[in-house]
Amino acid sequence: MISQTQLYPSNPGLTALASIAAINQDLWRMVQTGGQGIEKSWRSMKLAGLASLNKPIIANLSTLPLLSQHTPKVAKHVAALQANKVSLRTICASQIRQFMEVIYMTTTAITSMREMRRSGNDVVGDRPWGTHFCNFYESGKDLLDMLLSYFKAGLEDNEFCVWVVSEPLSERVAWDALRAAIPDFDDYVSKRSIEVFDGRDWYMKGGTFDSNRVMSAWNEKLDRALDRGYLGLRGTGNTAWLQKKDWKAFSEYEQLVNDSVAGRLAFLLCTYSLDSCGANELLDVMGTHQFATARRRGRWELIETPELKQAKAEIKKMNDELEQRVVERTRQLTAVNEELTKEVIERQHAEDALRQAEETVRTTQTRLSRATQIATTAEFAAAIAHEINQPLAAVVANGHACLRWLSVQPPGLVKAQEAAERIVRDGTEAGEVVRRIRALFKHAPVDKIDLDLNEVIAEVLQLLSGERTRRGVSVEADLEKDLGTVAGDRVQLQQVVFNLLLNGIEAMDSVLDRPKKLFIRSKRQSPETVLVEIRDSGVGLKDPEKVFEAFFTSKENGMGMGLAVCRSIIDAHHGRLWAASGEGAGTTFSFTIPAATVSGATLEVS
Amino acid sequence: MNSDSPIVFVVDDDYRVREALSSLISSVGLRVAVFNSAAEFLESEKPDAPACLVLDLQLPGASGLELQEQLVTGDAPPIIFISGHGDIPSSVRAMKAGAIEFLAKPFGEQELLQAIARAIALDRNARQKRSQLAELQTHYNLLTPREREVLPFVVAGFANKVTAADLGTSEITIGVHRGQIMRKMGARSLAELIRMADTLGITRVARPA
Numbered sequence: 001m002i003s004q005t006q007l008y009p010s011n012p013g014l015t016a017l018a019s020i021a022a023i024n025q026d027l028w029r030m031v032q033t034g035g036q037g038i039e040k041s042w043r044s045m046k047l048a049g050l051a052s053l054n055k056p057i058i059a060n061l062s063t064l065p066l067l068s069q070h071t072p073k074v075a076k077h078v079a080a081l082q083a084n085k086v087s088l089r090t091i092c093a094s095q096i097r098q099f100m101e102v103i104y105m106t107t108t109a110i111t112s113m114r115e116m117r118r119s120g121n122d123v124v125g126d127r128p129w130g131t132h133f134c135n136f137y138e139s140g141k142d143l144l145d146m147l148l149s150y151f152k153a154g155l156e157d158n159e160f161c162v163w164v165v166s167e168p169l170s171e172r173v174a175w176d177a178l179r180a181a182i183p184d185f186d187d188y189v190s191k192r193s194i195e196v197f198d199g200r201d202w203y204m205k206g207g208t209f210d211s212n213r214v215m216s217a218w219n220e221k222l223d224r225a226l227d228r229g230y231l232g233l234r235g236t237g238n239t240a241w242l243q244k245k246d247w248k249a250f251s252e253y254e255q256l257v258n259d260s261v262a263g264r265l266a267f268l269l270c271t272y273s274l275d276s277c278g279a280n281e282l283l284d285v286m287g288t289h290q291f292a293t294a295r296r297r298g299r300w301e302l303i304e305t306p307e308l309k310q311a312k313a314e315i316k317k318m319n320d321e322l323e324q325r326v327v328e329r330t331r332q333l334t335a336v337n338e339e340l341t342k343e344v345i346e347r348q349h350a351e352d353a354l355r356q357a358e359e360t361v362r363t364t365q366t367r368l369s370r371a372t373q374i375a376t377t378a379e380f381a382a383a384i385a386h387e388i389n390q391p392l393a394a395v396v397a398n399g400h401a402c403l404r405w406l407s408v409q410p411p412g413l414v415k416a417q418e419a420a421e422r423i424v425r426d427g428t429e430a431g432e433v434v435r436r437i438r439a440l441f442k443h444a445p446v447d448k449i450d451l452d453l454n455e456v457i458a459e460v461l462q463l464l465s466g467e468r469t470r471r472g473v474s475v476e477a478d479l480e481k482d483l484g485t486v487a488g489d490r491v492q493l494q495q496v497v498f499n500l501l502l503n504g505i506e507a508m509d510s511v512l513d514r515p516k517k518l519f520i521r522s523k524r525q526s527p528e529t530v531l532v533e534i535r536d537s538g539v540g541l542k543d544p545e546k547v548f549e550a551f552f553t554s555k556e557n558g559m560g561m562g563l564a565v566c567r568s569i570i571d572a573h574h575g576r577l578w579a580a581s582g583e584g585a586g587t588t589f590s591f592t593i594p595a596a597t598v599s600g601a602t603l604e605v606s
Numbered sequence: 607m608n609s610d611s612p613i614v615f616v617v618d619d620d621y622r623v624r625e626a627l628s629s630l631i632s633s634v635g636l637r638v639a640v641f642n643s644a645a646e647f648l649e650s651e652k653p654d655a656p657a658c659l660v661l662d663l664q665l666p667g668a669s670g671l672e673l674q675e676q677l678v679t680g681d682a683p684p685i686i687f688i689s690g691h692g693d694i695p696s697s698v699r700a701m702k703a704g705a706i707e708f709l710a711k712p713f714g715e716q717e718l719l720q721a722i723a724r725a726i727a728l729d730r731n732a733r734q735k736r737s738q739l740a741e742l743q744t745h746y747n748l749l750t751p752r753e754r755e756v757l758p759f760v761v762a763g764f765a766n767k768v769t770a771a772d773l774g775t776s777e778i779t780i781g782v783h784r785g786q787i788m789r790k791m792g793a794r795s796l797a798e799l800i801r802m803a804d805t806l807g808i809t810r811v812a813r814p815a
Contacts, residue, residue, distance in 0.1 A: 389690045390620050393711035397626035400715035404633035412633065419629050426622050470642065 120149035123300040136294040140168040148181040154234035160225030166199035166238035211253035232265030254288035391426035487596040507538030535588040541581040613637040618662040644673035658725030663689035684725035762810035
C-alpha cells in the first residue's frame with residue numbers, strides 16, 4: 001500500500017485514487033472473508049489510512065461507494081435466497097452485521113484521524129494527526145522550551161515520542177532536561193515511551209543523506225509505536241547538522257514527509273535555527289510545512305500561508321460533510337436493516353403460509369382421491385347392478401310364472417318347466433357376470449390359456465349375428481390364417497371383442513345415408529404381437545382417448561363402463577387398447593396382445 | 607280367449623326379460639305380445655281389445671320415453687314402465703307424461719300384475735267411452751246442416767218460437783227439425799239429448815236476456 005501511494009508522490013490526486021482503490025480492495029476482501037477477518041482488516045485499513053497522502057478523508061470516502069455497492073448485493077442475495085428458500089435470516093443478519101462493522105470502523109477511523117493532539121504550545125494549540133510543522137528558534141532555550149512542552153504533552157497523551165537532537169542540544173542535555181521538566185519521567189523511560197537520537201546518526205547514517213532511508217526509519221518507528229499500543233508517533237528533528245550541499249536533498253525529503261504525513265497517526269515538528277536560514281532556505285521550509293512557529297521578540301507567532309488556511313477549511317468542510325454522510329448512510333443502513341428484518345419475518349410468514357397451503361392442498365388431494373374412489377366404487381356398483389339386474393329380473397319373473405303355471409288347474413307343467421329352465425339359464429349367467437366382475441376387481445390372475453383370437457372373434461360374431469341382422473349391419477372379417485395363439489382368458493377376451501363389436505354396431509345406429517359396415521381384422525403385427533382392429537363407419541369420436549375413461553358415454557342410457565372394463569382386461573393381458581378416429585370416417589378400435597409362443601430364435605433375432 | 611280378451615304388449619330389448627314376462631303374464635290368462643324395440647311395436651298390427659303396454663325405459667333406438675311421447679296423442683294403451691336403474695328424473699318425466707306405474711327391476715309379480723290389471727281396466731273404460739262417442743258421432747253425422755244449426759238452440763232450452771225468430775223461419779219448421787233431431791239421435795227425452803250434446807261437445811246458444 002505504501003509503495004502504491006508512493007508511486008505518485010507529486011500528485012496527491014492520483015495518490016488518493018490509488019489509496020481509494022487499495023482500501024476498496026481491502027474492504028471488499030474483508031467483507032468477503034467475513035467476520036473473522038475483521039480484526040486483521042481493521043489493522044490493514046489503519047495502515048492504508050496512514051499510507052494515503054494529503055487528504056486523509058478521501059481514503060475514508062472510498063468506503064461510501066463500497067457500501068452503496070452492497071445494497072444491490074444484498075438485494076441479489078435476497079433474490080437468490082428467495083429462489084432457494086434457504087433460511088435467509090442468518091445470512092442477512094451476518095451481511096448486515098458486516099456493513100455495520102464497516103460503518104463503525106469507518107467512523108472510528110475518521111474520528112481517530114480527526115482526534116486533536118495537544119501541541120504543548122499555546123499558539124499552535126491542538127492539531128490533528130498528520131500535522132507537520134516547523135519551528136524557527138533564535139536560541140537554544142527557546143528550542144528547549146518548545147520541545148519539552150511538546151514531548152510532555154505527547155507522553156501524557158500516550159504517544160510514542162522520538163527526539164532527534166542536534167546542536168546546540170545534545171542527547172545528554174535532552175535527557176536531563178526531560179527528566180527535569182516532566183514528572184515521573186523515569187516511568188516513561190522504563191516503558192520506553194521516548195527515544196532520543198543524535199541528528200547525525202539519524203539522518204546521516206553511512207555518511208550520506210538518503211531521504212528514503214530516513215522515511216523508512218520514521219515509518220518503522222510509527223509501526224512499532226502502533227504495535228506497542230501507542231496512539232501514534234510524535235517526533236521532532238533538527239537540521240543544524242545540515243550542510244549546504246545537502247540542503248536540496250533535505251528540502252525534497254521535507255516535501256515528501258509533508259505529502260505523506262497526512263492521514264497518518266503522526267505528529268511532526270521540524271526545528272530550524274533562524275540564524276542559519278537565509279531567505280531561500282526560509283522559503284523552502286515554509287513551502288514544505290503546513291505552518292511555522294517562531295518566538296520573536298519574546299512572543300510566539302504562528303505563520304500560516306493563505307493556501308494552507310484554505311486547504312484546512314476545505315478539509316474541515318469535507319470532514320463535516322463526510323460525517324453527515326456517514327450519519328446518513330448509517331441511518332439508511334439501519335432502515336435497510338429494519339426493512340430486511342421485516343422482510344425476513346414476512347418471508348418467514350409467507351413460507352409458513354405456503355407450507356400451510358401446501359398442507360391444505362395435500363389434504364384436499366387426499367380427500368379428493370378418496371371421493372373419486374368412492375364415486376368410482378359407486379359407479380361400479382351401479383354398473384354391476386345393471387349387469388345383474390337384467391338376468392335377475394328375468395329370474396324373478398320366471399319364478400313367479402313357474403309357480404303360477406304349477407298352481408293353475410290343470411297345472412301347466414310344460415310352461416312351468418320352461419320357466420324353470422330359464423331360471424337356471426339366467427341365474428347361471430348372472431353368476432358368471434359376478435365371477436367376471438370379481439376377477440376384474442380383484443385383479444386376480446386371469447385364467448390364461450393358449451387360445452386362438454380368431455376363434456374368439458368367430459364365436460362373438462356368431463353371438464352377435466341376431467343383433468347384426470336386426471340393425472342392418474354387415475360385417476367384413478379379415479382374419480389372418482396363421483395368427484398364432486395368445487395367452488389369455490377366453491371369457492374376458494370374448495367380452496372385449498363383444499363390447500368393441502357392439503359399440504361399432506351401435507355407433508352406426510344413426511347412419512342412414514350409407515351402408516352400415518363393420519370391419520374386423522386380425523394380424524400378426526410382429527413376432528411378439530397379435531393385433532385386432534375393429535372399424536365402424538359411424539360418425540367418429542371427438543376425443544378417442546376419452547372413451548376409455550370410466551363413466552364416459554355417448555349413449556343416453558350407457559353407463560360408460562364398457563370400454564373402461566375392456567381396457568383393464570387388455571391391460572391385464574399386458575396388451576394395449578386404443579381408439580383412432582377421423583372426421584366422419586368412423587372409429588377404429590385396436591388392441592394388441594403379446595403372442596403366446598415366441599420361439600427362442602425369434603427372440604434372438606429381435 | 608276371443609279377440610276381445612285383453613292383451614299386454616311388452617317392449618324390452620332383453621330377450622330374457624321378454625321371455626320371462628311373456629310366461630308370467632300368460633300364466634294369469636292374459637294375451638301377450640312381445641317386441642324388441644319401439645319401432646317393432648309401432649309397426650305391428652294391434653288387436654281391437656283392451657290392452658296395456660309394459661315398456662322398458664332403456665331401449666335401443668327410440669327410448670321408452672320417446673315412444674311414450676309418440677303414443678300419447680293417439681288412443682294408446684296405458685303404459686307401465688320398467689327400468690333396470692330408474693333414475694328419478696326419468697321416472698318423474700314418465701309419470702307426468704301419463705304412465706300409470708313405474709317399476710324398478712327386479713319387481714314382484716303382484717306389483718306388475720296389479721298394475722297390468724289396473725291399466726287394462728282403465729283402457730277398457732276408455733275404449734268404452736271412445737265407442738260410445740263414436741256411436742253418438744255416427745248419429746250426429748245423420749243430421750242435415752240445418753238440423754245441426756237448430757240443435758244448439760234446442761239443447762239450450764229455447765222455445766220453438768224464439769228459435770224460429772232468431773233463425774228467420776217459422777215456428778212449425780223448427781218443430782219439424784226438432785222431431786228429426788230427436789229421432790236421428792235416438793234420444794228419448796230432451797234431457798237425454800242435452801247429455802248427448804254435452805258428450806259431443808256441442809256448445810249451447812246463450813239464452814237471450
